Amino acid sequence: MIPKTDHYWLRNAHVPASLIGHIPEGDKRDRPTSPAPKEQDELQWVDIEIANGAIASINAAGILSYSQPSIDLQGGMVFPCFVDMHTHLDKGHLWERAPNLTGTFADGLKTIGQDSEYWDAEDVYRRMEFGLKCSYVHGTKAVRTHLDAGGKLAEITLEAFRALRDRWADRMILQAVCLVALEDFLTPQGEKLATQIAELGGVLGGFASMNSEIERQIDRTMAIAQAHNLDLDLHVDETNDPNSICLKIVAETALRQRFQKQIVCGHCCSLAVQPTEESARTIALVKQANIGIVSLPMCNLYLQDRQPGQTPHWRGVTLLHELKQAGVPVAIASDNCRDPFHAFGDHDALEVFTSSAKIAHLDRPYGDWCRAVTLTPAQLMGLPTVGQISVGLPADLVLFKARRYSELLSRSQHDRVVLRNGTAIDAKLPDYAELDDLQLTLPALKRRGFFNQ
Numbered sequence: 001m002i003p004k005t006d007h008y009w010l011r012n013a014h015v016p017a018s019l020i021g022h023i024p025e026g027d028k029r030d031r032p033t034s035p036a037p038k039e040q041d042e043l044q045w046v047d048i049e050i051a052n053g054a055i056a057s058i059n060a061a062g063i064l065s066y067s068q069p070s071i072d073l074q075g076g077m078v079f080p081c082f083v084d085m086h087t088h089l090d091k092g093h094l095w096e097r098a099p100n101l102t103g104t105f106a107d108g109l110k111t112i113g114q115d116s117e118y119w120d121a122e123d124v125y126r127r128m129e130f131g132l133k134c135s136y137v138h139g140t141k142a143v144r145t146h147l148d149a150g151g152k153l154a155e156i157t158l159e160a161f162r163a164l165r166d167r168w169a170d171r172m173i174l175q176a177v178c179l180v181a182l183e184d185f186l187t188p189q190g191e192k193l194a195t196q197i198a199e200l201g202g203v204l205g206g207f208a209s210m211n212s213e214i215e216r217q218i219d220r221t222m223a224i225a226q227a228h229n230l231d232l233d234l235h236v237d238e239t240n241d242p243n244s245i246c247l248k249i250v251a252e253t254a255l256r257q258r259f260q261k262q263i264v265c266g267h268c269c270s271l272a273v274q275p276t277e278e279s280a281r282t283i284a285l286v287k288q289a290n291i292g293i294v295s296l297p298m299c300n301l302y303l304q305d306r307q308p309g310q311t312p313h314w315r316g317v318t319l320l321h322e323l324k325q326a327g328v329p330v331a332i333a334s335d336n337c338r339d340p341f342h343a344f345g346d347h348d349a350l351e352v353f354t355s356s357a358k359i360a361h362l363d364r365p366y367g368d369w370c371r372a373v374t375l376t377p378a379q380l381m382g383l384p385t386v387g388q389i390s391v392g393l394p395a396d397l398v399l400f401k402a403r404r405y406s407e408l409l410s411r412s413q414h415d416r417v418v419l420r421n422g423t424a425i426d427a428k429l430p431d432y433a434e435l436d437d438l439q440l441t442l443p444a445l446k447r448r449g450f451f452n453q
């Protein structure tokens, strides 16, 4: 389908207007959020010239004649490669050996705690790579993963991450965030972890939940991040308890400390169940503190408001619309896949977008919301040339047969074509059987000490 030459045209492409031409200028954080496009402006009808793996030009469709090979996309949509900025590759694809039969958050924690006792670098590496293969085939170019890093887990997960990042360096931008209880940063162990993360070029992170010392924990975590010149990416308020106000505390602390690096807060579920006046005050603080928010709609739909035998009453997502309207950068991401916190998922950012459109009513104009899986997470991750379609950037694109959002969001688009540096990738989704020896072979699991408890 794609011409096998280093100079060709993609003709008659529908490209989201909000993803074209955001060539970086100055500090990404100073860039204003442009207004949402009108419906008729959502998609631009363009011809894209590709030369030597990069985007050479973008013109209105049909105005130029072509001396080079070309392919007529017939109005098919073209996205830049996706950015999945909140995943847990280390926990991924554990479901068969460590199912969470109630599906509750508490049992997720318990199950992962039991299973991770037996993790080693090979087990973690292979499950992480399986997830990355899925991401790559679905059209993702950059992934940020949280890594369980409490106690001895830090050595295992950080080692696996480093090996994976090296092996995939030519295909995927990988960022690591440590995941520990914030109280760890009150101990020498937390200081040591920050040093390890700095050496790895990663991001400092942890799980913030209400307790009697939460202010001190957040203050200390931020001070450590400042001392090591690290961005912060925190799990925050992943609960339906309206009294959970860690997001507010993070914003207040960032303002008080004049925190200079990028802060991202994930989940922020409780914001959606707080009185409007209170949530509006917090959103204003979040904006003032320049915090980015990442919502995990699929995982939070699964986990929040879950009580065995009862029908859930709310969807679990944070105030995506209100945050965005206030000018807060808002991303969405896949979170957990086939593990005790989310039984499903395939690392497909399009599925994240499709599901979020339904869960959170990301209705028209969709053109602005497609940034939530592309441009916005790229900016929050400090990747100014990713998540957009611009002249001079690598031709890392996802080509769909769907011509409009109603078509894009209605089918799985399993037949999408992923271009990397202008060439169609030929990789296929990994077979689940690749991990069978980690899931179902009882003697192998027993050798690792399973079932002896």
Ligand SMILES: [Zn+2]
Pocket: 086, 087, 088, 146, 235, 266, 335, 336
């Ligand atoms: Zn998470």
